[in-house]
Amino acid sequence: MIPVAFDYSRPAGVDEAVQTLTDAGEDAKVLAGGQSLIPMLRLRFAAPSMLVDLGSIGEMHGVREDGDDLVIGAMTTHDEVLKNPLIRAHAPLIAQATATVADRQVRHLGTFGGSLAHADPAGDMPSVATALDATFEIAGPSGRRSVAASEFFVDYLTSALEPDEVLVSVRVPKLAGWGTHYEKFNRVAQAWALVGVAAAVRRNNGTIEEARVALTNMASKPVRAHGVEEALAGAPATAESLAAACDHAAEGTEPTSDASASADYRTHLATVLTRRALESAAGI
The missing domain is CATH 3.30.390.50 (CO dehydrogenase flavoprotein, C-terminal domain)
Incomplete structure (x- = not known):
C-alpha cells in the first residue's frame, strides 16, 4: 500500500527537532531507523501529518564514556552498537542481545533509541535496558529530563515520551566483574x-x-x-x-x-x- 501524504523535516539539532514536533502537534511522528514505522506507514496503521527525521543530529550518534557510565546516542544503529569496543568491554549484554536482532539489513538501519522508544514488549532492547538499570535522557519544550528504565516503559507500545519529546541518549552503568x-x-x-x-x-x-x-x-x-x-x-x-x-x-x-x-x-x-x-x- 501507499502511505498517506505527509510533510517531512530533517532538523540539524535536538532543539530544532523538539520545536518542529511542538509546531506539528500530536499528528507528527519521529523517524529514527524506520524499521518499525515504515511498515506501519505502508499499511496505514500510522498516518502522521509530519515526519521528523533525526538522522542529521550529530549529538544523537555514537557511544562515549562518562565516568562509570556509557552514553549511547539514540540514533546509533544496531550495527554500530554491536561493533563498538566500549559496549563490548563495559556493557556486553547489549552486544549479546543486539546480535539477535532481526538480520544484518535491519541492524544497519534500525537504531538503538528507536527500538527503545517504540516500546514493543517483544523487542529485545527494552528488557536489556531494564536489566541494566539504564537511564533515558529526553528533550522536550521544557528542557531535558532523565527517566529510569523502570519508569520509561509504560504499556504496550507506550513509553514515557510525550508527542513533542525526543529520546536523545541512553546512559548505561558499566558492569565491571x-x-x-x-x-x-x-x-x-x-x-x-x-x-x-x-x-x-x-x-x-x-x-x-x-x-x-x-x-x-x-x-x-x-x-x-x-x-x-x-x-x-x-x-x-x-x-x-x-x-x-x-x-x-x-x-x-x-x-x-x-x-x-x-x-x-x-x-x-x-x-x-x-x-x-x-x-x-x-x-x-
Missing part, C-alpha cells in the same frame, strides 16, 4: 522473541552476590524477575541454586496467548530460558 547473557526463543530465524531473558550475574568466591533478570514478551512491558533476583542474592553459584531460583521466573508476569504461543507455553519458556541465561552469565 559481571557475567551477562541474553537468551531468547523464536519460531523462525529473525522473528520476534516468543520470550527472551536478559541476565547479569556478579559472583564472589563461589557465591552469587547479585543478579539482574528482565523478561521479554512476558507482559505489556519489560518485567524484572524480582523473585529470581531475591532467591539468588547470597546463594551458592551452583546449578541447583539457579534451578530453584528459576521457579520464580514467571512471578508477576502477564503473558498473552496468540497465534504464536499460549500463555502457558510462554510461562514454561520463561523458566527454561531464565535458567539457560543465568547458567551462561554465571559460567556454570
Whole structure:
C-alpha cells in the first residue's frame, strides 16, 4: 500500500527537532531507523501529518564514556552498537542481545533509541535496558529530563515520551566483574522473541552476590524477575541454586496467548530460558 501524504523535516539539532514536533502537534511522528514505522506507514496503521527525521543530529550518534557510565546516542544503529569496543568491554549484554536482532539489513538501519522508544514488549532492547538499570535522557519544550528504565516503559507500545519529546541518549552503568547473557526463543530465524531473558550475574568466591533478570514478551512491558533476583542474592553459584531460583521466573508476569504461543507455553519458556541465561552469565 501507499502511505498517506505527509510533510517531512530533517532538523540539524535536538532543539530544532523538539520545536518542529511542538509546531506539528500530536499528528507528527519521529523517524529514527524506520524499521518499525515504515511498515506501519505502508499499511496505514500510522498516518502522521509530519515526519521528523533525526538522522542529521550529530549529538544523537555514537557511544562515549562518562565516568562509570556509557552514553549511547539514540540514533546509533544496531550495527554500530554491536561493533563498538566500549559496549563490548563495559556493557556486553547489549552486544549479546543486539546480535539477535532481526538480520544484518535491519541492524544497519534500525537504531538503538528507536527500538527503545517504540516500546514493543517483544523487542529485545527494552528488557536489556531494564536489566541494566539504564537511564533515558529526553528533550522536550521544557528542557531535558532523565527517566529510569523502570519508569520509561509504560504499556504496550507506550513509553514515557510525550508527542513533542525526543529520546536523545541512553546512559548505561558499566558492569565491571559481571557475567551477562541474553537468551531468547523464536519460531523462525529473525522473528520476534516468543520470550527472551536478559541476565547479569556478579559472583564472589563461589557465591552469587547479585543478579539482574528482565523478561521479554512476558507482559505489556519489560518485567524484572524480582523473585529470581531475591532467591539468588547470597546463594551458592551452583546449578541447583539457579534451578530453584528459576521457579520464580514467571512471578508477576502477564503473558498473552496468540497465534504464536499460549500463555502457558510462554510461562514454561520463561523458566527454561531464565535458567539457560543465568547458567551462561554465571559460567556454570
